[in-house]
Amino acid sequence: MSDPSTENPDVRLQQLREAIDETDSALLNLLQQRKQLAAEVGVVKRSLGQPLYVPEREAKLLAARREEAAVVGLSPDLIEDVLRRVIRESYQQQQAADVHLQCKTIVVVGGKGALGGLFVERFREAGATVHCLDKDDWEQAEDYCQQADLVLVSVPIAATEAIINRLPKLPENCILADVTSVKEKPLQAMLDCHVGPVVGLHPMFGPQVATLAKQLIVITEGRQPDAYQWLIDTLSRWGAQLYTTTAAQHDEAMGFIQVMRHLSTFVYGAHLAEEHADLQQLLDLSSPIYRLELMMVGRLFAQNADLYADIILAHPENFAMLRRYLATFDEYLATLEQGDKSKFVDKFAEVSLYFGDFSQKFLEDSQRLLASAGDAHQLSQIAGR
Amino acid sequence: MSDPSTENPDVRLQQLREAIDETDSALLNLLQQRKQLAAEVGVVKRSLGQPLYVPEREAKLLAARREEAAVVGLSPDLIEDVLRRVIRESYQQQQAADVHLQCKTIVVVGGKGALGGLFVERFREAGATVHCLDKDDWEQAEDYCQQADLVLVSVPIAATEAIINRLPKLPENCILADVTSVKEKPLQAMLDCHVGPVVGLHPMFGPQVATLAKQLIVITEGRQPDAYQWLIDTLSRWGAQLYTTTAAQHDEAMGFIQVMRHLSTFVYGAHLAEEHADLQQLLDLSSPIYRLELMMVGRLFAQNADLYADIILAHPENFAMLRRYLATFDEYLATLEQGDKSKFVDKFAEVSLYFGDFSQKFLEDSQRLLASAGDAHQLSQIAGR
Numbered sequence: 001m002s003d004p005s006t007e008n009p010d011v012r013l014q015q016l017r018e019a020i021d022e023t024d025s026a027l028l029n030l031l032q033q034r035k036q037l038a039a040e041v042g043v044v045k046r047s048l049g050q051p052l053y054v055p056e057r058e059a060k061l062l063a064a065r066r067e068e069a070a071v072v073g074l075s076p077d078l079i080e081d082v083l084r085r086v087i088r089e090s091y092q093q094q095q096a097a098d099v100h101l102q103c104k105t106i107v108v109v110g111g112k113g114a115l116g117g118l119f120v121e122r123f124r125e126a127g128a129t130v131h132c133l134d135k136d137d138w139e140q141a142e143d144y145c146q147q148a149d150l151v152l153v154s155v156p157i158a159a160t161e162a163i164i165n166r167l168p169k170l171p172e173n174c175i176l177a178d179v180t181s182v183k184e185k186p187l188q189a190m191l192d193c194h195v196g197p198v199v200g201l202h203p204m205f206g207p208q209v210a211t212l213a214k215q216l217i218v219i220t221e222g223r224q225p226d227a228y229q230w231l232i233d234t235l236s237r238w239g240a241q242l243y244t245t246t247a248a249q250h251d252e253a254m255g256f257i258q259v260m261r262h263l264s265t266f267v268y269g270a271h272l273a274e275e276h277a278d279l280q281q282l283l284d285l286s287s288p289i290y291r292l293e294l295m296m297v298g299r300l301f302a303q304n305a306d307l308y309a310d311i312i313l314a315h316p317e318n319f320a321m322l323r324r325y326l327a328t329f330d331e332y333l334a335t336l337e338q339g340d341k342s343k344f345v346d347k348f349a350e351v352s353l354y355f356g357d358f359s360q361k362f363l364e365d366s367q368r369l370l371a372s373a374g375d376a377h378q379l380s381q382i383a384g385r
Numbered sequence: 386m387s388d389p390s391t392e393n394p395d396v397r398l399q400q401l402r403e404a405i406d407e408t409d410s411a412l413l414n415l416l417q418q419r420k421q422l423a424a425e426v427g428v429v430k431r432s433l434g435q436p437l438y439v440p441e442r443e444a445k446l447l448a449a450r451r452e453e454a455a456v457v458g459l460s461p462d463l464i465e466d467v468l469r470r471v472i473r474e475s476y477q478q479q480q481a482a483d484v485h486l487q488c489k490t491i492v493v494v495g496g497k498g499a500l501g502g503l504f505v506e507r508f509r510e511a512g513a514t515v516h517c518l519d520k521d522d523w524e525q526a527e528d529y530c531q532q533a534d535l536v537l538v539s540v541p542i543a544a545t546e547a548i549i550n551r552l553p554k555l556p557e558n559c560i561l562a563d564v565t566s567v568k569e570k571p572l573q574a575m576l577d578c579h580v581g582p583v584v585g586l587h588p589m590f591g592p593q594v595a596t597l598a599k600q601l602i603v604i605t606e607g608r609q610p611d612a613y614q615w616l617i618d619t620l621s622r623w624g625a626q627l628y629t630t631t632a633a634q635h636d637e638a639m640g641f642i643q644v645m646r647h648l649s650t651f652v653y654g655a656h657l658a659e660e661h662a663d664l665q666q667l668l669d670l671s672s673p674i675y676r677l678e679l680m681m682v683g684r685l686f687a688q689n690a691d692l693y694a695d696i697i698l699a700h701p702e703n704f705a706m707l708r709r710y711l712a713t714f715d716e717y718l719a720t721l722e723q724g725d726k727s728k729f730v731d732k733f734a735e736v737s738l739y740f741g742d743f744s745q746k747f748l749e750d751s752q753r754l755l756a757s758a759g760d761a762h763q764l765s766q767i768a769g770r
Contacts, residue, residue, distance in 0.1 A: 204672035287589035298747035305733035348690035362683035
């Protein structure tokens with residue numbers, strides 16, 4: 001600090017900025033070094049046949065750095081957030097554990113579709129003989145299926161049952177599985193048309209994912225779990241998180257998670273369009289949370305209308321639930337129109353009790369997320385200049 | 386690689402993990418070093434009276450590191466995400482630029498409330514003489530206000546106009562301002578009761594923010610902008626982003642951004658409660674996007690019912706718009722109940738056109754955000770064990 005330049009704050013500011021730039025470059029080099037180490041971990045794990053994602057190792061690593069950060073007075077959340085981001089990158093670049101399916105013959109019905117194609121690619125990488133069966137080559141169905149160890153159905157929801165019913169007779173040990181986002185009816189159709197092992201899968205992600213690591217796949221048991229265990233093990237080695245439930249519970253939950261959410265998001269967007277709301281102005285005037293919500297609405301309309309219509313139409317029993325939602329909306333809007341605040345406030349308290357500890361947890365988790373949404377918005381603004 | 390230990394993959398894996406841990410510790414030390422440099426930048430900026438947040442410097446810094454990353458084969462998004470997270474931490478720890486309000490006397494009506502208190506604290510730090518005026522000490526109003534350079538009204542929406550009308554006569558050069566989340570009526574009330582400078586503010590953030598850096602404040606002009614410029618400059622030096630619009634445009638946008646969003650979120654939560662939906666199961670079965678949406682619903686109920694009721698009730702003219710939303714919902718639900726997919730698909734295409742480039746941009750931005758939401762979920766799961 002005896003350097004005379006430090007007495008001129010403008011010069012000092014420039015020096016500090018250069019020092020920050022140098023630190024950032026050093027940081028960049030460390031990240032590059034870490035990336036190479038992680039890639040090598042991937043190679044070694046492949047040779048050992050170990051799973052890519054080991055939650056315990058990750059938790060231990062983060063806990064150790066958090067503790068270290070606290071000691072030197074750095075925010076433990078900061079180092080954890082940074083490392084999580086770095087680790088995510090590693091997963092995307094590491095190869096999954098070696099999966100050997102050389103002895104398997106797999107038929108993916110709808111394998112030319114986006115989600116079907118993702119599984120075709122993975123199975124082929126693992127050495128399996130994979131046949132894609134689509135509308136235009138259905139005459140091959142019998143040929144392909146007679147040697148199959150697995151027939152995976154990945155077709156639009158509305159067509160799933162009909163296509164399952166059209167399948168030729170499968171070998172007794174062949175697994176019949178589907179990846180439809182409803183489960184009860186396709187599972188029943190599979191059980192009805194095949195005597196061997198049956199399992200229903202619902203991958204809770206889109207075909208754009210870079211890897212299956214950490215992605216959720218819901219499993220609904222059909223028949224002979226021991227016989228389809230190799231398929232489950234394969235998904236697990238690819239890094240997927242598996243959650244097993246019944247088809248009925250799955251479909252009930254999807255009534256909320258998919259049907260209601262998609263429909264209300266659709267109507268929200270349609271309403272904004274009909275009201276000619278000025279989107280740029282809404283963005284300019286939004287806090288991060290509203291910007292996030294608008295983003296969640298708008299993103300729907302960059303996607304496939306048929307897919308969403310099919311999800312909503314697949315379970316007509318949800319319509320009564322949606323009618324009850326509309327009735328609830330009408331009820332509270334009516335009380336507010338009458339200037340009656342008390343019913344709203346009373347119900348609010350009741351719903352708070354229903355959410356219990358979740359609401360506080362959601363508030364905290366979303367604060368963290370919104371902070372990073374704020375960062376991202378800044379980026380778009382700058383990029384848009 | 387000629388080290389014999391590398392021939393044993395288990396040993397090699399252990400070595401690699403140790404090397405990763407060392408790299409992470411080195412990274413932690415760099416972050417600590419960067420934090421100290423940034424803190425010193427804050428001190429120098431204070432002495433220079435420079436604003437905390439300089440978007441151009443930040444953009445330049447990120448662009449330089451992105452380029453450097455691309456050269457060495459590291460993901461530019463990775464280094465940018467990491468640096469944004471680090472920069473956010475710096476803002477939270479840096480002190481704002483020196484603001485000198487020693488010569489100002491400021492009255493904050495409702496200064497004991499959370500948001501009012503935030504401003505009281507900032508003004509006091511800047512050296513101003515600050516008086517809080519609340520219900521229980523209203524007899525002081527005349528005393529406090531007769532010397533005031535600024536009277537800032539920060540009270541519940543429903544009470545805002547009444548309180549403005551009860552204010553004593555203010556000095557002619559005194560600024561009268563409010564921070565209510567509706568703007569037309571309070572602005573009019575302020576213009577009616579005071580002949581001097583008037584401005585309406587809407588801080589688009591909650592009182593829990595750590596700093597005003599990058600936070601949005603909407604400004605609606607009232608009267609004599611030159612005379613209230615020192616207040617605007619103060620907000621700017623604290624790092625806030627300012628967006629100026631008319632009270633009418635502000636309120637129209639808030640019909641969507643606040644009223645409609647709050648009410649539909651409230652009804653969504655009330656509906657889940659009435660349907661006795663199993664929240665843990667919904668979370669277990671959710672992909673990151675649904676988890677995020679459930680989080681956005683649940684977080685509402687950890688907050689203040691009165692605040693939300695007041696926001697909805699403040700603009701009765703929004704009720705007609707909300708009725709139109711319900712009618713649109715009913716219309717599309719009815720067509721789907723009849724199994725008519727075409728109207729949904731047609732409208733979907735129309736709304737896609739309305740969103741235009743925004744929908745694709747929202748999809749991309751949200752992908753990025755959802756990836757980090759996935760990281761965070763992992764954390765909660767691990768912490769919950």
